Amino acid sequence: xxxxxxxxxxxxxxxxxxxxxxxxxxxxxxxxxxxxxxxxxxxxxxxxxxxxxxxxxxxxxxxxxxxxxxxxxxxxxxxxxxxxxxxxxxxxxxxxxxxxxxxxxxxxxxxxxxxxxxxxxxxxxxxxxxxxxxxxxxxxxxxxxxxxxxxxxxxxxxxxxxxxxxxxxxxxxxxxxxxxxxxxxxxxxxxxxxxxxxxxxxxxxxxxxxxxxxxxxxxxxxxxxxxxxxxxxxxxxxxxxxxxxxxxxxxxxxxxxxxxxxxxxxxxxxxxxxxxxxxxxxxxxxxxxxxxxxxxxxxxxxxxxxxxxxxxxxxxxxxxxxxxxxxxxxxxxxxxxxxxxxxxxxxxxxxxxxxxxxxxxxxxxxxxxxxxxxxxxxxxxxxxxxxxxxxxxxxxxxxxxxxxxxxxxxxxxxxxxxxxxxxxxxxxxxxxxxxxxxxxxxxxxxxxxxxxxxxxxxxxxxxxxxxxxxxxxxxxxxxxxxxxxxxxxxxxxxxxxxxxxxxxxxxxxxxxxxxxxxxxxxxxxxxxxxxxxxxxxxxxxxxxxxxxxxxxxxxxxxxxxxxxxxxxxxxxxxxxxxxxxxxxxxxxxxxxxxxxxxxxxxxxxxxxxxxxxxxxxxxxxxxxxxxxxxxxxxxxxxxxxxxxxxxxxxxxxxxxxxxxxxxxxxxxxxxxxxxxxxxxxxxxxxxxxxxxxxxxxxxxxxxxxxxxx
Numbered sequence: 001x002x003x004x005x006x007x008x009x010x011x012x013x014x015x016x017x018x019x020x021x022x023x024x025x026x027x028x029x030x031x032x033x034x035x036x037x038x039x040x041x042x043x044x045x046x047x048x049x050x051x052x053x054x055x056x057x058x059x060x061x062x063x064x065x066x067x068x069x070x071x072x073x074x075x076x077x078x079x080x081x082x083x084x085x086x087x088x089x090x091x092x093x094x095x096x097x098x099x100x101x102x103x104x105x106x107x108x109x110x111x112x113x114x115x116x117x118x119x120x121x122x123x124x125x126x127x128x129x130x131x132x133x134x135x136x137x138x139x140x141x142x143x144x145x146x147x148x149x150x151x152x153x154x155x156x157x158x159x160x161x162x163x164x165x166x167x168x169x170x171x172x173x174x175x176x177x178x179x180x181x182x183x184x185x186x187x188x189x190x191x192x193x194x195x196x197x198x199x200x201x202x203x204x205x206x207x208x209x210x211x212x213x214x215x216x217x218x219x220x221x222x223x224x225x226x227x228x229x230x231x232x233x234x235x236x237x238x239x240x241x242x243x244x245x246x247x248x249x250x251x252x253x254x255x256x257x258x259x260x261x262x263x264x265x266x267x268x269x270x271x272x273x274x275x276x277x278x279x280x281x282x283x284x285x286x287x288x289x290x291x292x293x294x295x296x297x298x299x300x301x302x303x304x305x306x307x308x309x310x311x312x313x314x315x316x317x318x319x320x321x322x323x324x325x326x327x328x329x330x331x332x333x334x335x336x337x338x339x340x341x342x343x344x345x346x347x348x349x350x351x352x353x354x355x356x357x358x359x360x361x362x363x364x365x366x367x368x369x370x371x372x373x374x375x376x377x378x379x380x381x382x383x384x385x386x387x388x389x390x391x392x393x394x395x396x397x398x399x400x401x402x403x404x405x406x407x408x409x410x411x412x413x414x415x416x417x418x419x420x421x422x423x424x425x426x427x428x429x430x431x432x433x434x435x436x437x438x439x440x441x442x443x444x445x446x447x448x449x450x451x452x453x454x455x456x457x458x459x460x461x462x463x464x465x466x467x468x469x470x471x472x473x474x475x476x477x478x479x480x481x482x483x484x485x486x487x488x489x490x491x492x493x494x495x496x497x498x499x500x501x502x503x504x505x506x507x508x509x510x511x512x513x514x515x516x517x518x519x520x521x522x523x524x525x526x527x528x529x530x531x532x533x534x535x536x537x538x539x540x541x542x543x544x545x546x547x548x549x550x551x552x553x554x555x556x557x558x559x560x561x562x563x564x565x566x567x568x569x570x571x572x573x574x575x576x577x578x579x580x581x582x583x584x585x586x587x588x589x590x591x592x593x594x595x596x597x598x599x600x601x602x603x604x605x606x607x608x609x610x611x612x613x614x615x616x617x618x619x620x621x622x623x624x625x626x627x628x629x630x631x632x633x634x635x636x637x638x639x640x641x642x643x644x645x646x647x648x649x650x651x652x653x654x655x656x657x658x659x660x661x662x663x664x665x666x667x668x669x670x671x672x673x674x675x676x677x678x679x680x681x682x683x684x685x686x687x688x689x690x691x692x693x694x695x696x697x698x699x700x701x702x703x704x705x706x707x708x709x
Contacts, residue, residue, distance in 0.1 A: 008039070008054045008056075008061070008069035008070060008071045008072075009024075009069065009070040009071075009072065010060045010061060010068070010069065010070065011026045011027065011028065011061065011068040011069040011070035012026065012028070012063075012068060012070075013028055013063050013064075013066045013068050014026075014028075015028060016028050016029070016030070016066075016105075016106045016326070017029075017104055017105075017106025017107060017108065017230075018078075018080065018104060018106075018107065018108075018134065018136045018137075020075060020076065020136070020138050021070055022072075023072050023073065024070050024071050024072035024073060024074055024075075025070070025071055025074050025075065025078060025136050026068065026069070026070045027039055027068060027069055027070075027071065027080070027104075028066055028067070028068040029066070029067050029068075029082065029104065029105065029106075029287060030065055030066055030067075030105070030287065030288060030291075030319055031065065031067060031084055031086070031287045031288050032065040032288055032290075032291065033086050033087065033094055033096070033288070033290070034067065034084050034085060034086040034096065034287070035085045035086045035087075035096075036055060036056065036058065036085045037055075037056045037061075037067045037082055037083070037084050037085070038053055038054065038055050038056070038082065038083040038084075038085075038098075039053070039054040039056065039069065039071070039080060039082060040052075040053050040054075040080060040081050040082070040083065040101065040128075041053075041054075041071070041074065041078060041079065041080050042079040042080065042081070042128075042133055043079070044079070045079060045111035045112075045113045045133055046113045046114070046129050046130075047079075047128065047129065048127065048128050048129035049128065050128070054069060054071065056068075056069055074136070075136065075138075076136050076137060076138045076141070076243070077135060077136060077242045077243065078135070078136040079111060079133045079134070079135055079136075079242075080104070080133065080134050080135075080136065081101040081102060081103065081104070081131065081132075081133050081134060082101070082102045082104065082286075082287075083098045083099075083100070083101060083102070084096055084098065084102060084286050084287055085098045090277065090300070090301035091299070091300060091301050092290070092300060093289055093290035093293075093295045093300035093301070094289060094290060095281065095285045095286065095289040096286060097281055097286060099126040100126065100131075100281045100282075100286050101128055101131040101132075101133070102281070102282065102283050102286040102287065103132055103133070103134050103227060103228060103282055103283040104134040104283075105229075105283055105284060105287060105323060106230060106323075106326070107134030107135065107228060107230060107231060108135070108137035108139060108230050108231055108246070108330070108334075109134070109135035109137050109231045109232075109234075109242065109243060109245065109246060110132055110133070110134060110135065110208045110227065110228050110231045110234060111132065111133045111134075111135055111234070111242065112132050112208075112234060112235075113129060113130050113131070113132070113133075114130070115129070115130040116130050116131075116132060116212070117130060117212070118210060118212040118213065118280055132227065132282065135242050135243070137243060137246065139330070139334040140334075142246070142247060142250050144250070144254065144336065145254065147253070147254045147257050147258075147336055148257075148336065149257075149262070149332065149336055149337065149338045149374070149375070150257055150260070150261075150262050150338055151338070151374050152199060152200070152260075152262055152338075153578070153580070154376070154399070154440060154442035154518055155440075155441075155442055155572075155574050155575055155579075155580075156199055156570065156575055157199050157200050157262070157376075157442065157518050157519075158197055158198050158199045158200065158519055158521070158566055158569065158570075159198075159199075159200045159201075159202050159264065159445070159518065159519065159520040159521065160193060160196075160198040160200070160201050160202065160520075160521050160523065161201075161202045161204070161266075161447075161450055161451060161520060161521070161522050161523060162186075162201055162202070162203060162204070162523040162547075163203075163204045163221075163222070163451065163523060163545070164181070164182070164183060164186055164203055164204070164206060164233075164236045165181040165182075165221070165235075165236060165541065165546075166181070166221070166523070166541075166545050166546045166547055167181075167185070167186055167189060167523060167546075167547050168180050168181055168182070168185030168186060168188065168189060168547070169181035169185075169546045170543060170546040170547055170548050170549060172548055172549040172550045173185065173189075173547070173549050174188075174549065175188050175189075178238050179238045181236065182236050182237055182238040182248065183232075183236055183237060183238075183245075183248040183249050183251065183252040184237075184238045184239075184248055184251070184252070185238070186201075186252055187251065187252050187255045187256075190255055190256060190259050190261065191259075193259070193261060194259045194260070194261065195563070196526065196559075196562065196563055196566065197563060197566030197567055197569075197570060198261060198521075198566075199260065199261060199262065200261060200262040200263070200264055200338070200339070200376075201256065201261060201262070201263060201264065202264040202265075202266060202341055202378075202520070203263065203264070203265055203266060204222055204223055204266050204451055205222065205223035205224055205226065205233070205265075205266050205267070205268055205343075206223070206232055206233050206236060206249070206265060207223070207226045207227075207228055207229055207230075207231065207232070207233065207265075207267065207268065208226065208227050208228040208231040208232065208233050208234065209223045209224070209225045209226050209227055209233055209273060210225045210227050210273035210282070211225075211235065211541075213225035213273050213275070214538070214539040215470070215471045215472065215539060216471075217471070218470070218471060218539035218540075219539060219541045220538065220539060221537065221538055221539055221540055221541040221545060222451060222538040223268075224268050224309070224343060224538070225268075225272075225273040225309075226268050226272055226273060227272070227273045227282050227283065228283070229267075229269070229323060229324070229327040230327055230330050231245075231246075232245045232246060232249040232335075233245070236249075237249070249335065250335060250336070253335065253336050253337065254336070257336070262338035262339065262376070263336075263337050263338050263339075264337070264338060264339040264340060264341055264376060264378065265331060265337055265339075265340050265341070266340075266341045266343060267327075267328075267340045267341065267342055267343065268343045269313060269315060269324050269327075269342065269343075269347075269348060270306070270307045270312060270313055270315070270343060270344040270345075270347035270348065270383070271307035271309045271310070271311050271312055271313060271344075271347075272284060272292075272311060272313065274311060275309070275310040275311060276302070276303050276305070276310035276311055277301055277302055277303060279310060279311070288319065291314060291317050291319045291320065292313060292314060292317070292319070292320055293311050293312065293313060293314055294306070294311075294312040294313070294314045294350070294352065294354055297353060304354050305384075305385075306344075306347050306350060306354060306383050306384060306385040306387070307344055307347055307383065307384055308384030308385075309384075312347060312350075312354070313347070314352055315347065315348040315350070315360075315362045316348075316350070316351055316352065316357065316360055316361050316362050317352060320362070321361060321362045321365055324348075324362055324365075324366070325362075325365050325366065325369060328340065328366065328369070328372055328375075329369070329371045329372065332371060332372060332375055333371065337375075338375065338376060339375055339376025339377065339378065340375070340376070340377060340378065341378040341379075341380065341401075342377070342378065342379050342380060343380055344380055344382065344383045344384060345363075345379035345380050345381055345382075345383075345389075345393070346379075346380075346381055346382050346383040346387040346388070346389050346393075347383045347387075348360060348362050348363055349363060349387065349389065349393075349394070350383075350387070354385075356387055359394065360394060363394050363395060363398075364394070364395070367394070367395040367396065367397060367398070376399065377395075377397055377398050377399065378398070378399045378400070378401065378445055379393045379398050379399070379400050379401065380401045381393040381400045381401065381403075382403065388403075390402060390403050390404060390433065391404075391430075391433035391434060391437075396439070398443075399442065399443050399444070399445050399518060400443060400444065400445060401445050401447065401450075401520075402426075402430060402433070402444040402445055402446055402447070402517065404422075404426065404430065404433060405426045405430065405444065405446045405447065405515070405517070406447055406448055406449075406450075407482060408422040408423060408425075408426050409423055409426055409448060409508070409511055409512075410448065410459065410481075410482035410483070411482050412609075412630055413504060413507050413508055413511070413630055413682075414482060414483070414484045414630075415484070415609055415630050415631070415632060415682070416482075417606050417607060417609070418606040419609070419630075420603070420604055420608040420609060420610065420611050420630075421604040421611075423511075423611070423628070423630075424594065424611055424613070426446070426511075426515060427511065427514065427515045427516070427613075428515075428516055428587075429441040429444055429515070429516030429517050429583050429586075430444050430517070431583060431584070431587060434583060435583060435584055435587070438582055438584055439582060439583060440580065440581070440582055440583060441516045441517055441582075441583040441586060442517055442518040443517070443583070444516075444517035444518065445517065445518045445520055446512060446515050446517040446518065446519055446520065447512070447519075447520040447521075447522070448508045448509075448511075448512050448522075448525075449522045449525060450520070450522055451522065451523075452535075452536070453477075453478065453481065453535045453536075454481055454483055454531070454533075454535045455522060455524065455525060455529050455530055455531055456505055456508060456509070456522065456525040456528075457501075457505065457525070457528040457529060457530045458483070458530050458531055458532070458533055458534075458535070459481070459483045459508070460483070460484065460485070460486055460500075460501040460504040460505055460508075461485055461486070461489075461490060461491070461501060461530065461533070462481075462483055462485050462489060462490060462533040463483060463484065463485045463489055464479075464481075464489075464533070465477045465478070465479065465481065465533060465534070465535040465536070466490075466532060466533030466534055467533075467534050467535065467536050467537075469534060469537075469540060469544065470534070470536060470537070470538075470539055470540070471539075476536050477534075477535040477536030478535060478536075481535060484504075486500045486501045486504065487500070490532070490533060500682065502557075502558070503655050503656060503682060503683055504682065505528070505558060506558070506561055506655035506662060507630075507655050507682065507683065507684055509525075509526075509558075509561060509562055509565060510561075510565065510653055510655060510684055510686070511628075511684070513562070513565035513566060513568075513569050514565070514569075514626070514686070516583070516586070519569065521562070523547055524547050524548075524551070525562075526558060526559050526562040526563075527551035527552050527554075527555045527556075527558060527559050528551055528554070528555040528558055529547060529548065529551060531544055531545060532544060557658070557659030557660075557662070560659060560660070560663075561659065561662055561663050564663045564665075565663070573617045573618045573619040573621065574586075574618070576619070577618075577619060579618075586618075589618060590615070590616065590618060591615075591616040592613060592614065592615050592616070593613065593614045593640070594611060594612070594613050595611070595612040595613065595614070595637075595638070595640075596608070596610065596611060596612065597610065597612075597635050597636065597637050597638065598638050599638045599639070599640050609629070609630040609631040610627075610628060610629045610630060610631055610635055610679075611628055612625065612626060612627040612628065612637055613625070613626050614626075614640050617691075620691055621690065621691055622688055622689060622690050622691055623643070623688065623689050623691065624652075624686060624687070624688050625639065625640060625649065625686070625687040625688070626684065626685075626686045626687075627677070627679045627684060627685045627686075627687075628679075628684040629679040629680070629681065629682065629683055629684065630682060631681060631682070632681050632682065633681050634678050634679065634680045634681050635678070635679055636676050636677070636678050636679075637676065637677050637678075637679055637685075638675065638676050639672070639674070639675055639676060639677055639687070642689060643689050643691065647689050647690065647691070648671045648672065648673055648689065649671070649672040649687040649688070649689050650664075650666070650669035650670060650671050650672065650687060650688055650689065651664065651669055651670050651671075651672055651685065651686075651687055652664055652666065652669055652686045652687060652688050653684065653685060653686040654683065654684075654685045654686075655683045655684050655685075656679075656680035656683035656685075666688065666690070669688070672687060
């Protein structure tokens with residue numbers, strides 16, 4: 001750092017952001033309505049004064065709406081920021097404030113000094129010593145040692161949604177204190193993920209975010225508050241050097257890839273940490289507020305709020321479209337990320353007035369970008385303003401979080417009336433939702449729980465949310481949880497209630513892993529992690545949210561159950577045979593029979609709370625017979641005839657039984673010789689018969705023919 005000349009060269013507009021150029025750095029930013037711009041260089045992140053200030057001359061350093069210069073004598077690790085002068089006219093959507101030090105919208109690293117403040121009304125908000133600063137980065141410097149994104153087929157994907165900080169921050173993690181809650185800490189737990197059978201981690205936001213974007217005295221824990229779309233969050237790094245977070249993040253990606261695990265990022269391109277009209281100005285507001293954000297037509301001083309967080313990015317504006325596309329390319333090319341889950345992706349389908357578009361340009365930019373070809377794209381296909389696009393999200397390659405799967409199976413397992421048919425359809429890959437698209441079955445990302453809402457243990461332990469710790473009088477978080485506490489609200493010592501809860505957990509996990517589609521598991525659900533009924537712990541950076549590793553011993557039975565289900569799932573016939581087929585082709589090629597408690601007599605009535613189904617594997621290696629009873633009394637199911645006296649039905653899963661009888665290895669599963677089988681209240685049983693003893697057994701792969709329409 002330092003050593004810059006007193007007069008910058010004109011530079012050029014070839015690349016946005018700060019890029020190495022010969023013996024210096026080229027800087028380039030967009031600002032249509034700025035009067036003048038200053039580039040400030042710093043020697044240390046806590047400097048109260050810049051080491052040098054360069055005022056950009058519009059005659060030399062402006063081309064069209066781009067401001068640029070080349071500063072010789074500086075290089076990687078140089079700290080910098082901008083002051084942008086222009087009209088303060090909120091009624092026109094212009095919010096220039098030259099008192100603010102602004103981050104580079106294309107900056108690849110961010111330094112956040114101790115004492116950083118959020119409020120621009122606080123005098124310290126204009127104190128350069130605590131202002132965030134961008135850092136010059138050479139993205140090609142890192143040695144990847146031959147690493148590349150894995151491009152694993154979706155049919156092999158088991159997603160594990162986790163929080164980088166919360167995964168190893170608990171004292172029980174066994175990770176060294178200096179690495180707890182970091183990318184390096186996650187590396188230490190890769191053997192656990194691999195042993196469980198995970199093939200992809202979906203990381204809650206790791207873009208640099210503002211931890212102060214939370215109620216007073218709280219911390220933004222989840223990270224849905226970005227201050228950069230290019231820089232990794234520095235607080236998740238154990239390496240405190242300027243570029244330590246970049247290297248440690250890439251170390252983590254490389255280590256996960258070596259274990260065969262893909263890295264999917266939960267990305268937030270729908271809003272930023274700058275909030276509403278009263279919020280701070282960190283970056284985009286100060287350069288081009290009128291371009292970066294959706295503003296109210298009748299009053300451009302106010303922000304549209306389709307994200308529920310105060311502002312909404314103007315994603316289909318050409319400048320923002322390019323920003324998003326370049327950000328995604330950076331994370332794929334320079335950081336080797338395998339995929340992205342787009343938070344509130346339906347926001348990206350809105351035009352500059354906020355109206356839904358039939359062919360949103362930004363989404364087609366992403367869909368057709370050759371640099372992103374083969375990258376996993378997952379949409380949370382709704383937004384906070386009611387636009388719900390599950391089953392209708394655009395494009396040929398997007399997968400979707402299937403909110404219907406979550407809601408329908410929760411209600412069915414809880415025992416609600418009229419849910420049997422919907423549960424059967426979800427089990428089959430939701431052909432009623434996705435069949436018209438002629439896509440692969442894995443288009444549906446199936447989940448029972450995610451970061452947003454109850455954990456699985458809480459889903460069966462609480463009837464209502466308990467978010468008092470968030471400081472919002474329990475008003476925050478959804479009220480519609482489709483949960484059931486099994487008779488007692490919250491913790492209990494009642495053995496009958498505890499047994500029922502464990503059974504319900506096994507029911508949910510079995511249905512998730514037996515369903516057609518892409519399965520996603522929430523961090524800690526495999527060991528009964530609880531948030532004590534808090535269904536919105538976005539501001540709870542404490543043991544309420546962290547993974548308690550002692551649960552692995554206390555709930556080892558659930559962990560074993562999940563691990564066995566995943567192992568069988570990875571031996572499905574389409575995985576063994578490496579078949580790429582559409583959901584509709586699976587439906588057309590498969591043989592499946594639906595029954596009720598009597599063979600060939602399914603009951604899809606409003607009163608029904610059970611069904612059974614027999615599935616013949618495509619490769620003719622096995623048959624599965626699944627009996628699901630969500631009723632509060634035991635039911636006696638008739639069984640289809642066995643293959644032969646030599647090949648009888650064997651009991652694979654019975655969620656009413658305690659471990660280890662709840663799930664058996666196929667080589668030692670008990671034989672069932674009777675013509676009927678009692679399935680206990682609120683439980684499911686899966687039987688199998690092997691048809692080709694020379695072939696490895698597969699898990700339940702539900703295909704459909706004859707499901708009622």
